[in-house]
Amino acid sequence: MIAADPYAAAPWWKGAVIYQLYPRSFADSNGDGIGDLKGATARLDYVASLGCDAVWVSPFFTSPMKDFGYDVADYRGVDPIFGTLADFDALVARAHALGLKVMIDQVYSHTSDQHEWFVQSRTSRDNARADWYVWADPKPDGSPPNNWQSVFGGPSWTWDARREQYYHHGFLKQQPQLNVHLPAVQDALLDVARFWLDRGVDGFRLDALNFAMHDPELTDNPPVANPVKRTRPFDYQQHIRSQSHAGLPKFIERIRALFDEYSDRFTLAEVGGEQSAREMKAFTAGETHLNSAYGFDFLYAVALTPEVVRATIAEWPGGAGEGWPSWAFSNHDAPRFASRWWSEETRGTLVRVALLLLACLRGNVILYQGEELGLPQADVPFEALQDPEALTNWPQTLGRDGARTPLPWTGAADGGFGSDEPWLPIDPKHLPMNIAAQERDPGSILNWTRRVIALRHQHDALRSGGIALADADARLIAFVRTGSGEALLCLFNLGDTPIDAPIVAGREVVEQVGELAGSFIGARSAVVVKWS
Template identity: 60%
Template sequence: MRSASNEWWRGAVLYQVYPRSFQDSDGDGVGDLQGLIRRLDHIADLGVDGIWLSPVFASPMKDFGYDVSDYCAIDPLFGTLDDFDALVAEVHARGLKLIIDQVYAHTSDAHDWFRASRQDRTNDRADWYVWADAKADGSPPNNWQSVFGGPAWTWDARRGQYYMHNFLGSQPQLNVRNPVVQDALLDVTRFWLDRGVDGFRLDAINFAIHDAALTDNPADPRPGPRTRPFDFQLHLYNQSQPEIPAFLERLRDLGESYGDRFFVAEVVGDAAEAEMHAFTRGGDRLHSAYGFNYLYARALTAGRVAETTGRWPGADGEGWPAWTFSNHDTPRVASRWAGTHDTGTTARLAMLLLMTLRGNVFLYQGEELGLPQAEVPFERLVDPEAIANWPMTLGRDGARTPMPWTSDGPWGGFSEVEPWLPMDPRHLDLAVAAQTGGEHSMLTLTRHLIALRKTRPALTTGRMTIVEADGPRLVFRRDADGQALLCLFNLGDSPIRIDVPDGASLMASVNGAEGTAGQLPAWSGQIVALSS
């Protein structure tokens, strides 16, 4: 195992920027790199450790940048490589780190690699993607389904074969089994490391390698609602293969040659927890990984927190987890967990919980403002999944609407023209300018909790022990360097009392719990310091 001399990332708070919706600087209704540079002080003032930047690479934008046509070019929609270099410099000048998305499971069908691969079966890149012959009756090679609907195979007349795609038909699957493809992806990683980035978030990396025998997936016997053909199967063979960690070790080895770089995986699926452990185990794979334990949760319960915590006990050789409650792929937590409560109250409770969990924290843009899920009418939807499955699946657009900087309508300082997605009028009242300086604003609370986390080793890297998780009562300890904190939550609709040791002092609270340690109104929380 490597000994880490610099672990700036362990316990860090990283702010996710979805660039299309952060700040438009050139009047086209889409956010861009210069807009992000203009708003960096807002991010720095939050007190976070760094930024995770969603894709800005050349792309036809059929999946809004997650369909890359050139890994080493910035899409003109966002700016230029010079703009990117300026961003790196400005981020570092503020003492922040910058990690960027990398999409290594698939490319766009407009990528030069795929254009070459599809020409025939003998060219130099013929085996860079997953190709297979049709069955005798002309049907696809097996029963695999794509996430966005329909078979995971598209016929290509040039080669007289099917190519595989786990997502859109325009996102052909890279054959990451091929060592030459791995070499090419490592060259991409090296390109961005040479430009000064501090790390990478690896998108859908558990989809990177498929079963070479193309074995049919079995049916999923579990009951439950299904809105896509993808949901009818257990995904044993189209993803999550045992060869993936070896590729991750190659990525980590390259990163080590550049110093204190950071790699984190996005892992989604039924086997996510096991894969998060496999991808981060020991010191030769990724530094961290996050799953959808909380992102897909429709409600916040003490049991969920206890169960998730129990899977990361801090055993020898265990990796380091990361958590987020909202991102560009899921409905915002303020709405998703609200239940009978208002979204503002829910946002405050969620922020307190997020900042007290053991692991890295990813804070999605707008969460510091308590933004609810935006309402986007059908005629304004652009997300292909939302359009295909509406109204059963509302999709991702409601979490991707523009950031409100001012309360001035109709576009809240994001742009001078109609944005690519509409600004929800409810968001204007929660704009950055409206909350700045407010003693009791969500923005002020977020800054306070981030500062508290950064100055308390118990919260940053300490042990986490569940004390109680029964009904509405959630209590856990965070311990490090002789410092002990109790984190108390009432997740119910009636006030409760939780006994705390004598001499305990209240450090932070939300939703009316600022009075006495252990006295918790409905839907509230406290952080309590225990006397030594």
Template identity: 70%
Template structure:
């Protein structure tokens, strides 16, 4: 190679990847106790690989009292017995790697369980070795909490602890005390935890609630929220200026990424929510020394899917110099399934196919939540079967999270759809049984087969996998954008409304890489339709 021919290395494996989220409690129960487990994931790994995804993301399987179903970690380096053993995890990772899949695991650095040994020591006195590993503060003169901060799950973000004679901070449940990640000792311990899992062969981390890792040490009160909008929790009445998103978070990120980079080509993605998520996602992923990617709740909390919602999301990540790489999810364990959120009064199958087509057309990484490939709607969970503290507290005002966490239907056999041999921890919705893997595997026209086709199209089309994106002007009701990588170009057209819209270009079936709701050539896009057309 001459000096005039610069080397253009291929992009890293994670750039443009499709990642499948597994919620282990609800994926497959291998031992008949009604709860999914790590051997169950291993047993179904070939199914995940056959989807055509690049990696799987495992929600927490660590030792935990399960107050928040694993996001309250009592031992960062242990596997909870309900999920199996550390050897089971090692076997899972080996099976995934044999099938060409990467393994990404959750890391929850903002808080621990109140049953973590660190917290037990921290609360014992104000002068022990871990006294400052959590966020402690004296009461105000009248005995009230040290600030007005509110918990995401309702009520004050402070709980009085009589052992220590102070309040401790918890941005979520009171059983999830806030780690003081300002402390270098805490950071060092978290970095050692990352090394532990990297040494076991994980290929990356999804970093939970990363912008909650550091607070304002001065404990200033948050100002009231003045913007209009729904307010179902006290948390919604404040602008969260001081309980999250501290300016030192990127410094910790750089330390973490340095540890990860030392182990090779791994992937890091941050979950970032809140009023300032757009700015913080950019900050957390700023090249060259920070995270690879981030995702927020743009789609996860969107009550409707409109052209404007998608245009705004695309415009946030135009691909300029010094910009990180986005990730997108329509559904996950924290949000009601999007087919239900966006499909009220509409044909479920059409909505599932159209949104899958849109997801694979977006620039960035894409996350599929287990069952999304089947077109599962939000499950109905009666009040007496709810287990999620947020769902119980907000019932019946919200759909809650339990309806997105019900067991995966592997067969159509009632009552438990092949998930388990006994009553599962959450009920199997009978409406999910006809959508089971077994039923859809046998149907060439099924949503599962469609999902595999779309993932294969994305994987083999450079413009979709790693290309640029540019929005097109025109009818505001029509979503139109172009994906391009070298000679690979696709025009992406979506009518997300229920009424027909004029197409900006003739719809020619022979040029279509994929389409939903378009049966013949023409000049109109029917309601709830979309297509990817090869151009150039």
């Protein structure tokens, strides 16, 4: 009797390549300067051509756009700037016709202050939704209830004169924190989840999930001991009281139970912060929690080094009961990796090395729009900034706008985006890197991206197999991927000098970037070889 192949039975999401589509900046169908759902739908064949398994559509919900859609005013509505619910249904239908799964964001830690739940909650202390948000009395001197700080700067408490209380917000004051401890709030959020699942959505990215439950005693956060330079009051604290309460995994179990009523669906938690590795594992452990968690190990890394990669691999060895990680090098909240890690002089080859590395890691690959072109961070002048974080902390941090500028489809002045006056300006240095030009160039980064995604799909060892660090020169990133009777040795040299790696000599090359001469891996080079 022939044993079943465990890799053939793996769910679609295990090892998937997921393309993050930021709708404001993907494609504008009506010329108003803001990308929309119709524009995205018309361009989905491009995403499919990359070889991606799924598209994650960042928020398009009804919102006052104080935080560009992460301040949700109606969980079931599509904001008019993006289109209609029918437009979303059309996007799902087109994606499925192209063989793409569709994921969307769900924001369960907070809403907009214009959401009907909060509008009612703030009217009095005894209305039907009075305790749906985190309210607290002031201290005797009128100051906030504790020392908690918001991500975007300053105390995470805002005074509301109607209730004569403070409400908590982990982000902007226009994003009041839901009281997810309350069963009624959990029920309402699960009803929202069911609404989108019933419309054919294949998965959720659960935004800022570790912010969703606080310490009901409102105990102060302790300070961080590390005396490094900080740009926000938020960075001075260990956020062990204001988030990630021990009750959160129980709510996660309810989310998973709902998803188990549907077939082939996927849950992905966004988990950032100093406790992210521990929380990722708690949120994904066993068969009753989420499928995967979205790690920040690389998004937070100021440099891509062998030490960073080895430490990340070591955190997720694939033990019994361990969840499945997902990795991204950039996203809408983090500067593009091409600029964050390398200068203009060296990034050309190293972007290719990094994309091959991402394709070889154990876990899901999340590719942020524009990474497949090698786009660097855009320069956005102060007068054009839109991001509230950038405006609050400028010039100490330049914020997130530089990663959110429109995707350059062509070399035209508007980048083929669809508007002469987009919501963020197109950086002129992006125009020569446009999609149309790279499509015509067999050696482009775009076509290299297609190549490494295809490589991942061709080898179960890369898509959903095991991983183990390999014994090699410490200056190299070296690991072995195993699966379906195959083992692949993956070696990456990010440095400026060749490195001797005898373990690679004489082996069959599966893929490479840069120079490989005998056992010497050239500077800024990478190679994948058959190990067995």
